[in-house]
Amino acid sequence: MDDSTPSQPDSSPLDSRRPVQPDIKKHASSSPTFGKTAIVILLVAVVAYMYQLRTSKVQETVDTTGFNFTRSKDFSADTDKADAVIAAFKHAWAAYERDAMGDDEYHPISKSGSNLTGSGVGYAIIDAIDTMQVMGLQDEYIRAREWISSKLSFESDGNFNTFETTIRILGGLLSAYHLSDEDPLFLDKAIELAERMMPVFNTSSGLPLAMVNLHLRKGVDDPDNPGLVSTAEAATLQLEFRYLSFLTDNDRYWEAVELVMRVIKAARLPSSGLVPIFLSAKNGQFVASDIRLGSRGDSYYEYLLKQYLQTSNSEEVYRVMYTDAMQSIHANLIQKGPNRGLTHTVELIPSRRSDGQISWQLSPKQDHLVCFLGGSLMLGATTTESIVSSVSTPPLASELTEAGQKDWKLGTELINTCMETHQTATGLSPEIVYFHTQDSKERLTTDRDWFIKEGYSGQPSYDARYILRPETIESLFIAYRLTGDDRYREYGWKIFQSIEKYCKLESGGYVSILNVDDVDSEKIDKMETFFLSETLKYLYLLFSDPSVLPLDKYVFNTEGHPLPKFEPTTKTNFF
Numbered sequence: 001m002d003d004s005t006p007s008q009p010d011s012s013p014l015d016s017r018r019p020v021q022p023d024i025k026k027h028a029s030s031s032p033t034f035g036k037t038a039i040v041i042l043l044v045a046v047v048a049y050m051y052q053l054r055t056s057k058v059q060e061t062v063d064t065t066g067f068n069f070t071r072s073k074d075f076s077a078d079t080d081k082a083d084a085v086i087a088a089f090k091h092a093w094a095a096y097e098r099d100a101m102g103d104d105e106y107h108p109i110s111k112s113g114s115n116l117t118g119s120g121v122g123y124a125i126i127d128a129i130d131t132m133q134v135m136g137l138q139d140e141y142i143r144a145r146e147w148i149s150s151k152l153s154f155e156s157d158g159n160f161n162t163f164e165t166t167i168r169i170l171g172g173l174l175s176a177y178h179l180s181d182e183d184p185l186f187l188d189k190a191i192e193l194a195e196r197m198m199p200v201f202n203t204s205s206g207l208p209l210a211m212v213n214l215h216l217r218k219g220v221d222d223p224d225n226p227g228l229v230s231t232a233e234a235a236t237l238q239l240e241f242r243y244l245s246f247l248t249d250n251d252r253y254w255e256a257v258e259l260v261m262r263v264i265k266a267a268r269l270p271s272s273g274l275v276p277i278f279l280s281a282k283n284g285q286f287v288a289s290d291i292r293l294g295s296r297g298d299s300y301y302e303y304l305l306k307q308y309l310q311t312s313n314s315e316e317v318y319r320v321m322y323t324d325a326m327q328s329i330h331a332n333l334i335q336k337g338p339n340r341g342l343t344h345t346v347e348l349i350p351s352r353r354s355d356g357q358i359s360w361q362l363s364p365k366q367d368h369l370v371c372f373l374g375g376s377l378m379l380g381a382t383t384t385e386s387i388v389s390s391v392s393t394p395p396l397a398s399e400l401t402e403a404g405q406k407d408w409k410l411g412t413e414l415i416n417t418c419m420e421t422h423q424t425a426t427g428l429s430p431e432i433v434y435f436h437t438q439d440s441k442e443r444l445t446t447d448r449d450w451f452i453k454e455g456y457s458g459q460p461s462y463d464a465r466y467i468l469r470p471e472t473i474e475s476l477f478i479a480y481r482l483t484g485d486d487r488y489r490e491y492g493w494k495i496f497q498s499i500e501k502y503c504k505l506e507s508g509g510y511v512s513i514l515n516v517d518d519v520d521s522e523k524i525d526k527m528e529t530f531f532l533s534e535t536l537k538y539l540y541l542l543f544s545d546p547s548v549l550p551l552d553k554y555v556f557n558t559e560g561h562p563l564p565k566f567e568p569t570t571k572t573n574f575f
Contacts, residue, residue, distance in 0.1 A: 066409025069394040071484035075546060081493060082543040086135050088500065088510075089536045092527060093132075093140055095508025096124055102151060108509030109525035117158025121165075121214070122147065126172040128532035130561055133179040134549065135540055145176075149185055154196055157215040162200050162208050163233035167559040168529065169193060170240045174247075175561035187247060194244055194253060205284035206259040207234050221281070228278045228287065234260050236299040238307050239557050246566055254570045261307075262574040264300075265321060273325030274332060274348075275300060288358050292347035293333060294367030294432075299558040301325050302372060305380045306555045311568040317575050319384050326380065326407055334410065335364065337435050337449025342420055343413035344435050344449070345370050364435040366450075368469050371418040371429075375475030377411030378482050379551065380404075394483035415479055418472045419491050421450060424516040427498035429472060432463035452517065460515035465524065467512040468503065470534035470560065477542045481551050492542045499535075534560030 096106040100113025104123035107114065116123065125144050132141040170193055177186035193214075200208040200219035207229045210222035222228065238257045245254035263284040268275055277296035278289040293301065304325055308318035333345050347363040382391045385404025397405050421429040433450040436443035442451070455461035473492055480488035502521070503510045510531060512524035537560050541549060554562045 066405065066412050067394070067397050069483045069485040071394060072486045075393075075484045077545040078489065078543040081489075081496075082540055085496065085536055085540045085543065086137070088496075088504070089131060089135060089532065089540075090137065090140070091504070091508065092510050092532060092536070093128065093137075095505075096527070097140075097143070098508065100124070102147060105529065106509060106527045107525045108505050108507070108511050108527050109523060111507070115156075117160060118156040118215075119153070121154060121156055121160070121169065122152050123164075123168055124529045124532070126152075126176075127168045127529040127559065128172075130172060130175040130179055131532055131537045131540075133176065134537060134562075145183075145185070148189065152189060154193055154214045157213065159211040159213050159220045161233075162197065162210055162212050162219075163230070163236055165193070165197065165212065165214075166237045166240050167557055167561075168533070170197075170244070171557040171559050171561040171563070172533065174240060174243055175557075175563060177247075178564055179562070190244055191248060194241065198252070198256065201256045201259070203281050205279075205281055206256075206263055207279060207281050207284055208237065208256075208260065209281065225278065227281055229281045230296045231264070231275050231277050231279055231286075232296045232298055232300045234279065235264060236303050236558055238303055239310055239555060239563055242307075242310065242568075242570075243563050243566070245570060246568065249569075251570055255573075258572065258574070261318075261321075265317070265574065273321065273323075273328040276350075288350045288352075290347055290349055291333075292365075292367075293329070293345050293370045293373060294347070294365075295369055298367075298369045298372060301329075302376055302558055305376060305384070306557075309379075309383060310555045310563065310565055312565050313383070314568060315572045317572055322380060322384060323403065326377065327403070330406060330410065335362075335435070335437075338438050338440070338443050339436065339447055340420075340449050342417045342435070342449040343410065344417050345373070345414070346435075364437055365432060366435065367432050368418075368421070368429055369471055371414070371471035372474055374411045374413075374415035374418060375478030377407045377414070378475075379478050381408035381411065382482055394485065411475075412479070415472075415475050415488075418475065422472070422495060422498075423448075425519050426466070426502045426513065426516045426521065427494060428466040428502065428513070428516045429469075430463055430516045431465045431467065431469075460518070460521075464515045464517065465512060466503075466516050467524070467526075468499070468510060468528050468531040468535055470530060470538055473535060473538045473542065474556075474560070477538045478551070480542055481546055489542060492539055496539055530559060 095108055099111040100106045102120055102122055103113025104115045104120045105113065106124060125147055129141065129144045132144060170190055173186045173190040173193065177183060177190065180186060196214045196217045197212050199217055200212050202219060203209060209219035210229065210233065211220035213220055238261065241253040241257040245251060264275065267279065267284055267286050274291050276286045276289040276291050278287050279285065280287055304318055304322035308315055308322060334343060335346055336343055345366050347365050349361050349363050350358050351361065353359050381400055381404040382395055385401040385407060386399060387401055388399045391399050400408060418429065421433050430452050434453055435450045453461050453463045473495060476488045476492045499510065502513055505511060509527050512526055513521040514524055515521040549562050554564055556562050
């Protein structure tokens, strides 16, 4: 999965091949606190409203059991398709290396680079280097490593996003360290970066500030949301800092990010696994803000599962938090479309009434970012909810608990829905879709369950863009590894072909497109770094032999960087 916050127009948010084993050694502080009473009221209202909506029968168009899979007789690599993905990576990387080596971001149309702030810190290079290792691209890897060795500096006097810097740079360095047979260069750079970032945790609540000045080694408040901390961004630092703690025997890293989780757990109502997208940096309490599975919410839920898996299923608190969250998602954030019965997610939006109280409305909006959830649910079902020591591929219903069967079924349905959003003129999915409700008059004029919001004055909306996002592909990769069903490879290949047709520039690199429903869409002059770190990596792994980065030995951070599971020496200090 990827960035919690979608990129805004013209702005920066920021076969059986083995990995290379080289010889060289991402409201003011007075905002109302979102207390436990408000959560109770919210959940009662939501459950009642959901019941009202669900009393209308809909046509179920997907597998009703969730276990109808046909495992391929040949579960090995599809070498031709994997090689095609490698060729795409080389095409993208060669253009960046030619025009913008060392810059944080790349603009293929203008053949130029740009930096997030001040001088660059090599976002694009560090985000991509482990993909080179996984794909076996030795020459590209050596040149990227040489840049890190000789030119990478964290002395840039500017404010970097804490979350983005962690998931892209810290995660990228740690993954490269592991895949390089523990080349000390990468660990040394990771330690230096982490030390420069640690001051972000110096708040009264222990929640990290949104920005960090690496040169000054100072945490900085988010000017767009002063006094607030994004839930997903604060709770998506843990895999990286905990693995660094394990490697270095330095408990400071572990304790800082674990305190974040303890604060979040204490702030939420025990009977609800759902969380608003903002907390107060001062007191660690939630403030009245959206509850959603998209931007600023997504990777909170993703990392609950992955923290449990990272430490070899040894930290029960994360399994319980994850299970509670999935149960709450089932109960409150899932609906079915009125035309075709597509299972989809919704958001809860707060508003202040004239009497000063908060009321809530369901919004049938689903970000492309939510498409990580299908694969995550399937992975969670076979790990947190298995009742046998080794789950079959594909799993049998009898091998999972009742909750696991529900999670698995929901996961398969959400992947199906995300693939339906690729039914556009280009075969690419938009950034945001909305779903019709029973009350939507427009639903009577279409057989679709979803639509893209219209822009102004005939222009396509921001929602209509495709910015090379990986979330659906990530879910396809996980689903294939857990089922062996060729349908997921077929889905992934179709997406890849659409990327090649509509996003590839013959002059080098790949671009985003402004409107997925226009085959002649205007192109956007930006190649996101996650295209190299996630989109192409997950496509490659989808067509690789399952022994490459197996799911029982690795977790992937939200930027697609594989980190090995380990037996922790540090004990969780909250329950």
